[in-house]
Amino acid sequence: MKDQVSALVDEELSLEDSEYLYTAIRSSENLSESWTTYHLIGDCMRGSPIFKSDLTDRIMQQLEQEPVVLAPKAKKAVYKTPTLWSVAASVAAVMFVGWMVLQQQVQTHGEAAPAEIAQNVASEYLLAHQSMAPSNSAYYIQPASYSESEK
Amino acid sequence: MKRGVLGFLLVSHVALATAAGEATGDPWMVLQKAAQAARELSYQGVFVYQSGTGSRSVQITHMNYGQGEYARIVVLDGTPREVLSQGRDVVIFSPRNEKVIIEKRRGQNMFPAVLPSNLDAIKTSYDVRLGGLERIGGRDGQMVILSPKDKFRYTYKFWADREYGLLLKSMSANERNEPMEQFAFNQLTLMNSQKMDWFQPNVSPEKQYVMEEPATGRSAPVDAITWSVDQLPSGYRKVDEITRLVPGKPAPVTQIVYSDGLASVSLFIEPLLKGMTPKVGHSAFGATHFYANVLEGHQVVVVGEVPEATVTQIANTIHFKK
Structure with a gap:
């Protein structure tokens, strides 16, 4: 499962194919920590400033690239199209990441400084x-x- | 005809003897090749670092991937520190209890890439000579000795792989010939693969990853020009300068890094404010020497992997302009 979270962060898995992962990440505290950690590490390795909103941008870009279904379809299918699902999941993920980032910042400010003073x-x-x-x-x-x- | 064959045999024998000879070739060329090999080759190995009473085994994977250099360094003994570098960007993962601290740094010349690409600076401060051959980590190493021309630096010995050119071992020693720091490969292999799957840290999902606060403010403050080092030990040149706010200190601290191409020294200057305990004196920690002094209302601290004479001279020849 953690490998899959890592793969998703690295864009090796597409957002559309991993709805189940979001559900899992949101429900498991353990996995949600992995999710944040992989992002933090990924950002560091790419040299992008930390907490930059590039992930959000990436998701929004992917959303824009998704085809919009204009042709009318059978009514019962409308509420369960993968596109709608992935939009919902992505928005949830963005909110979730935003929340995690806030958590992270609070913890960083709270604990990093005293350790340095103690040296x-x-x-x-x-x-x-x-x-x-x-x-x-x-x-x-x-x-x-x-x-x-x-x- | 027979004579021709005999002549050929003699010539080839002489050629072989020369190749296997101990003190042949230009020692600067050996070092130049070592500097290049450490950056251009792709290799993997385990080396041991020793300093004072401490020692650590370190695993290194280095790959030159066409456009750039990638390296992953894992400390195998004690705390599992990891260093990943891409070009001059370095990211360090240091576990501390329940947390992993992520630090970002700028390029470090880490073993075996300890020699600068341009050896001119070293040539002015050290004399060079070839030593013998020694077997290190299953490889044949050619020893090259750099002896300091004055008391302001240590003696360095390098052993370069005779085939690859890469450094197999390096050692620094003080004026009493006591070893200060040593690196030596136990095991070294060249890599043919171009796969990058090794270039990632070993993540512990149960730990919390925390980003270290970056050092702020790289610009020199206005009052940085109010002092100068009058007698910088010869061969040392300023390579970096940073002024930053240190937690718990009201005034910014200026740090200046000097290097002679191999050794480096940091000079710290900060105003001595009320409530601060002034520090004066000398101390040593392995190869590192400290010297603290108070000059005209400033706390001066000099730290470096250099002899005591170097830190003392830098600290004592700071001149404040009135």
Whole structure:
């Protein structure tokens, strides 16, 4: 299931074919976390600024590309066409992602700062040096402060 | 006719002997080839990093995919840190208890790509000579020694794969010849595949992924020009400068990075405000030396994988313009 969530995020699965996934993601807390995580990682790897609304844009683009059925059809089929379903699912997904992003931001602001303050001053400089130095091997060994700041 | 065959045999024998000889060729060429190989080849391996009493096994996968370089580095011992890089963009995943912190960085010259493409800066500060051959991780390595021309840097030894050119091992040592840092491959293979399926982090869905707050403000503040380093140790040049707000500090901190092509040092300067405890003194942590000083109402801290003399001289020769 998690692989499928990952595939959906990576656009390997199409939105239309994965309605069941949305249902599953929304009902399972575990899966919804995976969904957010894969997006966060995906955004990082692509170098796009975090929390950028590119996912929303992508979904809206896909929606626009979907053919609009103009020809009249048998009445009973109208309410169950895949197009309508996917619109509903996509909108739900956008709202859901928006909500998750908000959650994420709240948590980031709430917890990241105290951890940095807790680090002692010397390691603060060491970390800053390591993150800027052109050749830095010490990357592999975490500075002592990392374990100290763990709570 | 016989003489011709004999002559040919002799010539080929001499050629073989030269190829297998220990101190042949231009050592700078060996290093130049090593710098290129680390970026141009596609390889996979496990190396061990040692510094002070700490050591870590690290797995590296590096691929040159035509348009660019991709690498995934996984720390195999202790905390399963992961580093993924694409060109000069680096993303680091560091698990901390229930969370995974995601940090974004700019390009790092990480082993085996520790040598800069342009060796000119190194040539002015180090003397070079070839050492012997040594077998490392099942491969034959040609040793090249870089000896510092002054007391402001460590000695570096590199072992380059005789076939691929890639660095198999690197080591730095202080003036008493004590090892400071060392990297050595246990295992190294070249990859022929062009598949990119390895280029993704190992995601733990049960953990919460958190983005580290990015460092803000890359522009130099107005008061950055009120001081200068009068006697920067020779060979070191400014490679980067950043001014940022550090959580818990009211005034921005300026960081300047100097490098001689191999070693790098960071200089931090911030105004010493009321309530701050001034720090003065020297300390060392593995290959890293710290020196803190207070000068004209500013806290100065110098940190780097360089000898004590380097951090001390930088910190003590800062001159504030009135």
